[in-house]
Each structure stands twice: as structure tokens, then as C-alpha cells.
Amino acid sequence: MRSSDTERTAESPRLRFDRGTLLLDGPDGTPVRDLFGPDLWTWDGRVGAWRCDAMRYAAVRRVLKECPGRAWRNDVPEPPPVHWPAVNLPDLRPEQREALAGWRAADRRGQVIMPTGTGKTEVALAAMAETGAATLVVAPIRDLMYQWHRRILKGLGYDAGIVGDTLYNLQPVTVTTYDSAYIHMDRIGARFGLIVFDEEHHLPGQCRREAALMCTAPMRLGLTATPERSDGRHVDLEHLVGPVAYDMPLARARGRTLAEYDVVRVPVALTPQEQATYDACSRQIRHFIAERRRDRPGYSWKDLCAESGADPVARRAQKAYYLKKSIEDRAAEKLRVLEDLFRLHAGQRTIVFAGSNAMAMEVSRRFLVPTILSHTPKRERLAVLDGFAEGRLPVLVANRVLDEGVDVPEAKVAVVIGGQASTRQAKQRLGRILRRTGAARAVLYEVVCEDTKDVHRSRSRRRSDAYARTRHRRL
């Protein structure tokens, strides 16, 4: 060891990344609070150094740069610039250009709020293209993570790494989920210049926010259509991501991107056998609850769940309820209706949305059509989506991944065979899939069990009945 080295090491403060935080250690008497302000660093007596969240790296670096005459040692790795192999992005629409300009003006640290279907992903890809920064994209679910992988490959020609879904392939540009980001950020937090939070309203959760706190990336981009959270935590996004850089007026989106389509409700009956089991389960639950309510008038589904641990009768009622749901979900008649719909729309691309993985696989095995489920491997997912888009595969079965904008290739026909009616939000998302071509309108079929609805209706009629509202509570 050369003595000059030792001296310099001993004298100059050293900055480094330590498992999701920054550590600053140096000789005693370094005027840390004078230089950085009183709030940035916290003294950590356990290791004898100053510590702060990795997120503060941009601020720390700014001070270090403006601080002349001091030999700082910065051991936080500098993410290498990324060269995009083949940029092939569409021209941005005016509002997308405005969004990008707004983000740039906010020092590349801010939120872009645009309604569903107005091309948030393209804004992010353009930001990646122009900054050439090592980028981490964080998405809410696996399907969206894979979708980002695809879009980056298509738009920038870059085969991004994937961290999540049991994969750990870290690259200068990587896609991940909020859950995986939370787990791995203490290791990978110092490797990126830009971090993109897709559907950023997921970020401010108690745990997930740590993905933002533990990352050094100075450039941050949050994307969402609906930043508000019922718990009010969305105000933290300004701190975690940056200020709102662009907020697109809703009026500009209206009538342009969302297609109109018809909704057809197809009732199906349970088979006699299914109906018998279903009714028996209903009776069992009804009987059980009526019994309990004799002593405890307010007895609810929640009480039932709580009791199921210590009471086999309650547990059986709980199981009966799950069996009912499963019968609704997987009624045999649904497969027959599906066959009729396939006949009716032969030659048209059709997407089937199942209510569970089990039902999706049942449809798949009956009709020999591919599924996209959460556990579908990446390669198969790509092959299926491509085959469907090119028309080689006529049908695609997915489970309910609709609620957050997963891009599915356009289709003429969609069939929802889940147990419950689709939500308005899902219908809006479906508007992106179902496109009008020529004169024919797109159609959405909702296949629902008739008798279970009847049960529901008859219960509603007896609203005065003490039991009438339990179903609402349960759902």
C-alpha cells in the first residue's frame, strides 16, 4: 500500500451505495450539515458514517459538484450510457410531444398523467431513446413487465433484462415488477440513470415506495392515467418521482382512441347436476347463517371466516361458498355457448377472458386454443401473441388481466366467461382491443350463469329479510 493513497483515503470523504442507502464517511469534523443542509443526512452511529436514502443521490451529487477544493471520493457506480441497437419509434402525437417536453423542463424528474389509450408507453420509450440512459422500468404485474420487454425490443431494438417472475437477468436496461423491485432494489439500486414507474399510483404503498427510495437514478418518470389513491398517499409521488410534468386534459382523449362496441349478455343455465350441488350449497350456507343469527343478529361473512378455524361447521359453509363460486365459474354450459360463439365468429379473431386459471385451461384443452396466463413462459407468450396478431392462431384465452392496461392484439370479438359481470373499467379497457373494421361493429359477449342471477334477484326482492344483504358483503 502506498502511503500517499492511504493519506488521501483517510482525509477525503467517501460516498458510496450501501444496500439501498448512501453512506458518507470521512474524517471527523467534515461539515456535512453545513454543506448539504441540516436534513439530508442522518448520523448512523452503528457504522460511524452519515446515511441517507439512495433517492437523494441527485441532490448529493449536485452539492459535491459545487463544492470546490475538496477531494471527494465518489464510489457510487456511474451507470454506463446505453446504445440503442435499432430505434424504430413512431412519430409522437402533439400531446405526447408536449408530455416529453414537460418532463424535460422538469429536469427529467416528474410525472406524466395521460388518459388510458393515449400512448404513455411511447412517451417513455422516446425519453429512453433521447437520454440513452441505463433504465429500469417498473410495472405493476408480470404481464405488463413482459409487455414492456416487447415494446423496448420493438421500439429500441434492445433485448432488456428481466427481474421478476422467478427470473433474474439484470441488464443495463431491465424491466421488473413493483414487488420484485422492492425485494431487489437494495442490490440493483445504483445501476440506473433513469427509472420509469408505469401505473405509478401503485408506488406510494407502504412497501412498494421503497423501490423509489432505494434507487439512485437521478432521472425519474412516472406514468399514470389515475394518480389518485383512496388512502391519499398519491401526494407522496411528488417526493418519490417528481412534480407533475404534464397532465393531459381528458377532453383531448375523448372519442379518439376508445372504440365503440356492442355488449351482448348470454345467459347460461347450470346442468341439473350442477344446479343440484349449487342449491345444496346455497341451502347449507343459508341454514348455517340463519342458525347463527338466532343468537347473534349481526352475524356476517367476516364472522364466518373468523370462526372457520375453530369450527368445522363454519369451515364447511365456507367451502360450500367456494364451491358455488367454482360452479359459477366453470359451468359446463359455458363451454357449449363458447362453441356456438366460435361457430358464429369463425374466421374472426376472438379473445376469451376466463374468471380463473382453471377455467382458462379447461377452455384451452377443450378447443385446443392457446392461453396467456401469469405462468406462461416468456417465449411462449411472444409466440402466442405474434401468432394471434398474424392470424395463425384464431383464438386467445386469458384470465382477468384486463384491469390494468395489458396490451392484447386487436380483435373483433371478445367473450367474458368469468363469474361476475365485467366492470366499467374493464369495459373501457376492452375498448382498446375491440376495433371497428369496416361497417361491422365489434362485439363483447358476457356469458353469465342464469340461475345464480335468479337467486340473486329473488334475494333482492326479499330485502327486508335479515339474510338479504349477506351476498353483497361477501362479494
Place this chain on the structure above:
Amino acid sequence: MLTREHAIVDYRDGRAFPDCLDRRRHAHYLGYAERMLAIYAGGIGRERRALHRDVETLFAEEPDCPLRRIRAFAKLLDDASTYTSDPKGEASRLRLRVFEAAARYHPLVREKDRLFEHPEGETKAAIARDLGEAWDDIDARLYADVLSFQRLESFEGYAGPEALLSRYNVAQLQACLYGAERMTVRATRDVKTILRYAKLARLLHEVRRVGPGEYLIEFTGPASVLRQTRRYGVNLARFVPALLACRGWTMTAVLRTPWKTRAVLEVSDRDRYTSALPPPQEFDSSVEETFAAKFGPEERDGWRLERETEVLADGQTAFVPDFVFRHADGATVLFEIVGFWTPEYLAKKRETLRRFRGHTVLLAVPERSLRDGAEPGEHVVVYKTAIQLGPVMEALETVRRRAGQTGDG
């Protein structure tokens, strides 16, 4: 390990009680455990979901068993199992082949008519013929990679029904700790092992001496100094089996409850948790053991020998010398035996000793580790195969004499 979804915790009066099967109240669980092990041991070749269903059925009439407990048992049994995996993605490839082959027959109908002439059964048989297999075989393998359809290949199992129940209790304790923000251990023995395992679990510690041979150790993670966070709960949970194997400790953890309040979990070595790890070795090497036996429990020339009772801590470096010599007049000398060695090991030891130079450390070094002609230096006792008492007592006296001199002068 279990996941958060398996955790059963009772929160009462600001305290947390993880689910724990009691030897008396749950004596009949031994029977369940035995039958569960039998289901898995006899279940080679069966699908995961069938095994889980059987386990669930076992408890159908049990008045005291929440669903989470059943699921937790299934998870622990799965943890000791190997299921068929599909690393080359054969099921995925098979699916693509079958679906692409079937595309041109779409839709497969129940009965053919003039428009649609591809009935389900015949078409599937035809596709199977093209692939050179029976359809039933293809159908069975089509989704074989899906978790619940995987088949049990082998079952490593547990040492017995009691071992499974012990494992369950420890696993629930661990799952309870996933929500922990910090943990404090008050230890009188095995401090060295506790600190070593905490370091392996990537935890930071703060050590405080609260009495003779009694230490308070707080375990947290890097960001804990900035904010309350549960992110180190998993590290704390991972550390717990090692702690359970130790003796002489009480542990207190602060947890965040699902209602965003805080609760305290208290466990000690007297709670009957059985760790899967063996208790720490009393002695790391036979050299130590021989020396301790040779010295004996009695006082010698005013010196008494204590084992691992002193912890020196400076930041994240803790030094627990093998022995402490205490003289009747209050003098204390730490004694560290270097058994096996490498240049790096010696360098690290030297660095540690430099950190704690305010203390007197006597070092025993094997002769073979000295280079030819090297001077052992001060406070070093050289030994061949066993440490002799004579040179050690001599060195101790030298230390005491010198301390006395500086004290006089």
C-alpha cells in the same frame, strides 16, 4: 419458509402471539402429522393439487384448525419435496405445436354439421396421430408445467411427526417476524454465535453491555436509521433458527400489525422452540477445549478463566475473545487462540486487535504459522500441538507487572 399468506398471528393488548402447537392442547396433532407424512411418502407420482386436497381432507372434522394452518402444513411438506420440473419447457413447446396444428380445424365442435366438420374427438385423435402419441398422453402433459399439476418426484420428509410440528412452530414464528421493524436480543451466552449468524443474515447490530457478561444487541438493517421499515423482517426471520439454537437469551421484536399499529413479540430460549440447527459447539477447536480442561475451573495464581464472556464492539466489528482471564485484583486479560490460519485470517485478526488496542489481548499462535526466524513479539504465546500452562501464566504475570508499573509511575 412460509409466506405472509400462511402467517397466523394473534394480536392482543399490544402483543403478538404466533400460532404455536402445544404439546398438550394439540397432542392429537401428532396423529395428523404422521398421516400427512404418509400422504407425501406414499404420494410419489401424484399431482401437487391431489396431495394438497388429501391434506385438507384430513382436517375436515378437526374442530381446531384454520385453513391457513392446513395450507402452511402443505407448504412445509412441499418444501421437503421435489416435484417434476420442466426446465427445458417441453410442456410449453408441446402446447405451441398442438395449438398451431389445431388452428386450421378451429372450432372443434361436438358434432359436425355442414359448415363445421371437425369434431373434437376425431380431430384430437388425428393431431395425436401426427405427433405419434396417444391423445390422452398429450392431454396429460399439455399443462404439466403448471404448479398444481406438477407431480411429486421424491419426498425428503421430516425426521418424524414431532419434527414436522416443531418445524411448523418455528415457521410460524418466522412468518410473524416478516412484519418486524427491529429486534432486540438480551444474551448471556453464545453471543459470538448470535452475532455471527446475524451477520450472515445481513443484519446490522448495536451491542451494549448491560451487566457482567450480559449484552443487549439490537438488530436492524441499513435504512432503519432513516425510517421505520419492515423490509428487514425477512432477514430477521432467516436469523431466528440460529438464535433458537443458542442458549441464554430473550428476544423482543417490534412488529407492524395489519391494522398499522405496533405489537411486541417476545420469545426466549425457555419457550420450547426446537431449531433444526445444532446448538453451537462449546469449543471451536480441540486446542481450546484441551486448554480449558488443563486450566480447570479453579483459581490459579489469582487468575480465573472465563469462556466467551467479553464482547468488544466497535461499529459493525465485534470481537469475542475465546477466553477472559480475570485476576482477583481486577486485572483483565483477553485470550485469543489462533488455531487454523491463513495469511488473510492473520491480517484480519491483526486489524481487529488494532481496533481494540485499549484492551490487553494475549494471543496463542501455533508454531507452524511462524515464518523461520520470525519474532513472535509481545503478548504472544507460541504452541506446538497444545497450549502449555507455564508460558501462559508467565505472560499473564508480565502483563500484570507492567500494568502495575504504569500504575505506580
